[in-house]
Amino acid sequence: MPTSSRWTSKSLVIWALLLLGLAAMEFPGVFFFHKRAEPEIFGLPFIYGYNIIWWAYMCAVMLYAYLTRWGRAPIAPGADR
Numbered sequence: 001m002p003t004s005s006r007w008t009s010k011s012l013v014i015w016a017l018l019l020l021g022l023a024a025m026e027f028p029g030v031f032f033f034h035k036r037a038e039p040e041i042f043g044l045p046f047i048y049g050y051n052i053i054w055w056a057y058m059c060a061v062m063l064y065a066y067l068t069r070w071g072r073a074p075i076a077p078g079a080d081r
Contacts, residue, residue, distance in 0.1 A: 021058040
């Protein structure tokens with residue numbers, strides 16, 4: 001008998017973090033900085049540094065999701081994988 005899928009707090013947090021990262025990476029407001037006196041992050045042009053930081057953030061969130069077995073059914077005690 002299939003069980004109903006329920007949202008857990010861990011699942012909601014992971015979705016919120018992923019949506020935050022996606023929204024930040026796709027935010028068009030970063031282009032307003034191109035008229036400033038060559039802003040830099042880590043010695044790179046601002047847009048590249050900004051995207052690298054958010055890319056690293058998204059990798060960390062996905063690593064957390066992978067390590068916590070996000071999206072997979074829990075393993076029953078004594079069951080074979």
